Amino acid sequence: MASVITATTTSGLTQSADNSGVLQLASGTGNLVTVPSVTGTAMVSGNMPAFSAYMDTNQTITSGTTVKVTLGTEVFDTANCFSSSRFTPNVAGYYQINGKIRASGTNCTASVSIYKNGSQNIIGTYLSATGATVFSVVSTVLYLNGTTDYVELYGYADATVGSPTLQFIAVGNTCEMNGCLVRGA
Amino acid sequence: MTLPEKIKSIYSELTNLDFSPIGTILIQNDSDGKGDYIKNWSHPDFPQPTDEELA
Numbered sequence: 202m203a204s205v206i207t208a209t210t211t212s213g214l215t216q217s218a219d220n221s222g223v224l225q226l227a228s229g230t231g232n233l234v235t236v237p238s239v240t241g242t243a244m245v246s247g248n249m250p251a252f253s254a255y256m257d258t259n260q261t262i263t264s265g266t267t268v269k270v271t272l273g274t275e276v277f278d279t280a281n282c283f284s285s286s287r288f289t290p291n292v293a294g295y296y297q298i299n300g301k302i303r304a305s306g307t308n309c310t311a312s313v314s315i316y317k318n319g320s321q322n323i324i325g326t327y328l329s330a331t332g333a334t335v336f337s338v339v340s341t342v343l344y345l346n347g348t349t350d351y352v353e354l355y356g357y358a359d360a361t362v363g364s365p366t367l368q369f370i371a372v373g374n375t376c377e378m379n380g381c382l383v384r385g386a
Numbered sequence: 387m388t389l390p391e392k393i394k395s396i397y398s399e400l401t402n403l404d405f406s407p408i409g410t411i412l413i414q415n416d417s418d419g420k421g422d423y424i425k426n427w428s429h430p431d432f433p434q435p436t437d438e439e440l441a
Binding site: 267286327 | 413
């Protein structure tokens, strides 16, 4: 059971109460929110931006260079905040951001980074391989102000044989970035 | 010759590690058609090459 406050389309706000200690908010169109039983600020999921995008075409890079990863295909973009391989959320808060690249080259070394507002914010795994392929991953939680702050994915790679054999590889969506709001400001 | 290769031709002591994310020289490309450029140079021993040296 619960105490319920309802915004009706006929009588305005109505309420029913019990002694369960549970509070629910109901809209006249049937949406129901149960206030979570937590200590501190309770957050209710609404239009919380989330996105996922991946690279759809191999990207040739210069050995020894850190390059913005072109993420040309969106899987989802709930608040239309992803554009031109850049995520600029419209809600202030703390965001979980994840990224991954796959680099291919002779004796390849690679590392992926998350950039905030054009600057390197966090560096992911830094790996080498005597074979042709290296995966690097990165994950972090960072604050974005909901207006101007943005994040992008950059990748570094070098190889004993330089470009054009050094590439970020798109096959299997192995270069991607995704993220979502985990807590409001 | 690429920009990292030009820099290495000036300072032969440099290795790939110097250009990596854990190094002191950041060569960047923003995938905007403007190409590779020196984003940051903080090497403790070698000064940043001039445009003339890199031309």
